Amino acid sequence: MIQSPTRILAVVAAVAGLSIAGATGEADAHHAFAAEFDGNAPVLLRGSVTKVQWINPHAWVHVAVPKAGGGTVVWMVEGGTPNTLLRSGLTRDSLKPGTALIVRGYQSKDKSCTPACKANGRDITFTDGRRVFMGSSGTGAPKDGADPTERRP
Incomplete structure (x- = not known):
């Protein structure tokens, strides 16, 4: 059965949207x-x-x-x-x-x-x-000297 280009595009867009939502779930839970x-x-x-x-x-x-x-x-x-x-x-x-x-x-x-x-x-x-x-770098935490990757003045 041949599908219309509009229907195929709608299915592709829906699958892509679900993939993006699933991929960003963890990122949404992360915070500064x-x-x-x-x-x-x-x-x-x-x-x-x-x-x-x-x-x-x-x-x-x-x-x-x-x-x-x-x-x-x-x-x-x-x-x-x-x-x-x-x-x-x-x-x-x-x-x-x-x-x-x-x-x-x-x-x-x-x-x-x-x-x-x-x-x-x-x-x-x-x-x-x-x-x-034990902290995470680059999250906006105070520059308190604990992070070994911080530049020292």
């Missing part, structure tokens, strides 16, 4: 630093890893931080892509649950901490003193 985090709200978190989500476009390190009056609060710390973290030296073995560490970063604009506090992590310091950059 300033869209979610506050560059004027630095945090220093001392605690231990509870879990790590090795997912794109950003890995998440969950850290239990002791509260002054007792108990803990869980922070979800956004890092770069899993590949970026691996290239920086962070692996499933170095970020096992129970690993004590210090995270330097910036709190989310939503300070409610419900269901968890969120921060963008700039670097992790392990108990042996090793410091590893």
Whole structure:
């Protein structure tokens, strides 16, 4: 059966539209630093890893931080892509649950901490003193010296 050129063009346009929508789904979920985090709200978190989500476009390190009056609060710390973290030296073995560490970063604009506090992590310091950059480059995060790709004045 021969189809009209208009019908063929409509089908091609529909398929192309669906392909583009599917391809940009991940990009739509990605964000610039300033869209979610506050560059004027630095945090220093001392605690231990509870879990790590090795997912794109950003890995998440969950850290239990002791509260002054007792108990803990869980922070979800956004890092770069899993590949970026691996290239920086962070692996499933170095970020096992129970690993004590210090995270330097910036709190989310939503300070409610419900269901968890969120921060963008700039670097992790392990108990042996090793410091590893965990942020993502080029996202508008403050130039705080953590990103090894930043030019120094």
